[in-house]
Amino acid sequence: MSYFAALNPLNLLNALPGCIAQGIIWGIMALGVYVTFRLLDFADLTVDGSFATGCAVTVMLTLAGVPIPAALLVAIFAGLLAGLVTGLLHTALGIPPILSGILTQIALYSVNLHIMGMAANMALSSQKYNLLVSLMNIPKSILIAGLFALALISLLYWYFGTEQGSSIRATGCNPSMSKANGININFTKVLALSLSNGLVGLAGGLMAQYQGFSDINMGRGAIVIGLAAVIIGEVLGEAILRKHMNFALRLVFVIMGGIIYYIVVGIVLWLKLNSNDLKLFTAIIVAAFLAVPYIQGRRKNSFGRTAKASLAALEARKDKEE
Amino acid sequence: MLNIIDIHKTFNLGTINEKSALNGVDLHLDKGDFCTIIGGNGAGKSTMLNAVAGVWPVDRGAILLNGQNITGLPEHKRAGFLGRVFQDPMTGTAASMEIEENLALAARRGKSRKLGWGITKQEKEKYRELLRVLDLGLEDRMTSKVGLLSGGQRQALTLLMATLQQPNLLLLDEHTAALDPKTAEKVLRVTDQIIEENHLTALMVTHNMKDAIAHGNRLIMMHDGRVILNIAGEEKKKLTVADLLHQFELVSGEEFASDKAILA
Numbered sequence: 001m002s003y004f005a006a007l008n009p010l011n012l013l014n015a016l017p018g019c020i021a022q023g024i025i026w027g028i029m030a031l032g033v034y035v036t037f038r039l040l041d042f043a044d045l046t047v048d049g050s051f052a053t054g055c056a057v058t059v060m061l062t063l064a065g066v067p068i069p070a071a072l073l074v075a076i077f078a079g080l081l082a083g084l085v086t087g088l089l090h091t092a093l094g095i096p097p098i099l100s101g102i103l104t105q106i107a108l109y110s111v112n113l114h115i116m117g118m119a120a121n122m123a124l125s126s127q128k129y130n131l132l133v134s135l136m137n138i139p140k141s142i143l144i145a146g147l148f149a150l151a152l153i154s155l156l157y158w159y160f161g162t163e164q165g166s167s168i169r170a171t172g173c174n175p176s177m178s179k180a181n182g183i184n185i186n187f188t189k190v191l192a193l194s195l196s197n198g199l200v201g202l203a204g205g206l207m208a209q210y211q212g213f214s215d216i217n218m219g220r221g222a223i224v225i226g227l228a229a230v231i232i233g234e235v236l237g238e239a240i241l242r243k244h245m246n247f248a249l250r251l252v253f254v255i256m257g258g259i260i261y262y263i264v265v266g267i268v269l270w271l272k273l274n275s276n277d278l279k280l281f282t283a284i285i286v287a288a289f290l291a292v293p294y295i296q297g298r299r300k301n302s303f304g305r306t307a308k309a310s311l312a313a314l315e316a317r318k319d320k321e322e
Numbered sequence: 323m324l325n326i327i328d329i330h331k332t333f334n335l336g337t338i339n340e341k342s343a344l345n346g347v348d349l350h351l352d353k354g355d356f357c358t359i360i361g362g363n364g365a366g367k368s369t370m371l372n373a374v375a376g377v378w379p380v381d382r383g384a385i386l387l388n389g390q391n392i393t394g395l396p397e398h399k400r401a402g403f404l405g406r407v408f409q410d411p412m413t414g415t416a417a418s419m420e421i422e423e424n425l426a427l428a429a430r431r432g433k434s435r436k437l438g439w440g441i442t443k444q445e446k447e448k449y450r451e452l453l454r455v456l457d458l459g460l461e462d463r464m465t466s467k468v469g470l471l472s473g474g475q476r477q478a479l480t481l482l483m484a485t486l487q488q489p490n491l492l493l494l495d496e497h498t499a500a501l502d503p504k505t506a507e508k509v510l511r512v513t514d515q516i517i518e519e520n521h522l523t524a525l526m527v528t529h530n531m532k533d534a535i536a537h538g539n540r541l542i543m544m545h546d547g548r549v550i551l552n553i554a555g556e557e558k559k560k561l562t563v564a565d566l567l568h569q570f571e572l573v574s575g576e577e578f579a580s581d582k583a584i585l586a
Binding site: 167 | 375397398399401402404406408412413414415416417418419423426427428430431432433435436437438439440441483
């Protein structure tokens with residue numbers, strides 16, 4: 001009983017804005033995951049590394065006196081490079097997609113340590129630096145992160161409507177058709193992977209500012225959180241909008257997915273579950289949301305159902321014959 | 323126009339699955355030729371088309387198109403000269419993209435894709451007109467996903483895509499084999515129409531001897547990775563299925579190996 005007495009709804013309410021701010025930033029990361037996972041059809045595990053790279057680059061450059069916008073630009077560029085490496089491992093060296101991502105991810109662990117001067121974490125004081133987002137000022141953070149998300153959604157919406165963006169979508173959808181129509185699918189793959197990890201690097205840069213530090217383990221599980229946001233957003237979007245879903249709204253729902261994911265995390269923490277179990281919990285959420293469309297489809301189209309229907313048909317025939 | 327000079331291709335060289343698919347194919351097409359290709363299973367028909375399309379490099383020989391040596395060009399670079407329709411209706415179109423988006427992608431075949439709009443308003447109008455001519459009711463479904471179309475509709479769309487930008491050579495790889503007879507006939511009619519209207523040069527692989535005889539001005543038969551029969555002009559017009567079977571037995575010393583081709 002004392003457990004429930006200790007659960008104060010007000011605490012949850014207080015935690016909510018922080019969850020939203022974090023959710024938006026992870027949602028930006030999830031936009032990157034969306035580009036590879038959904039548009040390119042490439043499960044890119046680089047992001048666990050490139051997210052932390054974005055964090056490390058932003059913190060180290062800011063500490064060195066570089067203005068924040070410039071530091072974020074470098075974070076984007078560092079992410080782009082990481083994506084480029086994965087892309088080349090896959091296209092130039094013929095390494096399978098998942099493995100290419102894992103190789104870059106593991107290599108980035110060392111790279112990130114080097115960036116942070118071999119320290120496992122580095123603090124970034126919000127008092128000393130004029131950070132764009134910070135948990136010391138959550139309303140401002142929500143506003144800024146929200147503006148970032150909006151700008152990026154507009155940019156992606158535009159880009160994937162261009163000739164080049166369309167060729168990336170075609171590559172993800174049908175490589176044979178793409179080649180037959182003169183698309184260099186190695187180029188489009190590398191391009192999409194770079195773009196995706198650039199977004200992830202930017203999200204890392206924002207997250208490092210928000211939390212006020214960079215940690216070598218910060219990107220661990222980023223891919224799963226990204227997938228969670230993408231899939232929660234999709235399931236929700238399809239449920240609410242059904243046929244009115246378009247590309248821009250899909251991207252908006254990816255951000256929403258990120259927010260919802262973090263609200264759920266907020267609830268878990270509020271329930272005073274051990275925060276070390278969060279990763280387990282995340283995996284369960286993602287598995288559940290991945291399973292929803294499949295199970296829904298199977299319910300409509302299962303052998304169990306046809307078995308029952310067949311019995312009814314047999315009954316009806318028997319009645320007729322009698 | 324198209325000059326195929328002594329091309330060879332062996333798959334899985336040096337393994338237990340070694341298969342020599344092309345053993346010195348020679349073929350010359352003039353501009354405006356519509357050549358049908360017939361042969362039993364494993365004769366090398368599709369393999370020859372893939373060699374021309376650049377799906378993989380050939381082991382030996384040369385392929386010239388309009389006098390240009392394209393033997394060393396990768397698939398996406400040759401695509402600028404070639405229109406292609408495949409056997410599987412799924413292969414030629416992007417299922418999760420809209421009809422008009424597929425057309426717009428095909429309209430940019432061989433051009434560099436930059437940051438201009440992927441599809442313009444004028445294009446949409448043009449596509450609507452072209453689809454109306456196809457007469458499959460697709461002109462009112464321009465923003466539908468291609469995955470919703472039937473096999474026949476997808477093949478007709480792929481044909482349109484392949485010829486949207488006039489190709490130097492149209493490659494049709496058994497593009498009606500996966501369709502029911504009635505739809506196949508319709509797609510073949512559209513094929514004839516498009517080839518005639520645009521004065522295209524075309525290679526069409528088919529399993530169906532009757533179709534091979536009825537369409538085009540030339541016919542070649544392949545066997546064991548070689549061209550064993552090359553018929554053109556008046557001789558082709560008088561050709562019958564029985565003639566073809568007889569010729570095949572004469573040249574190859576075997577019976578024709580595909581019931582599907584004879585009975586169809």
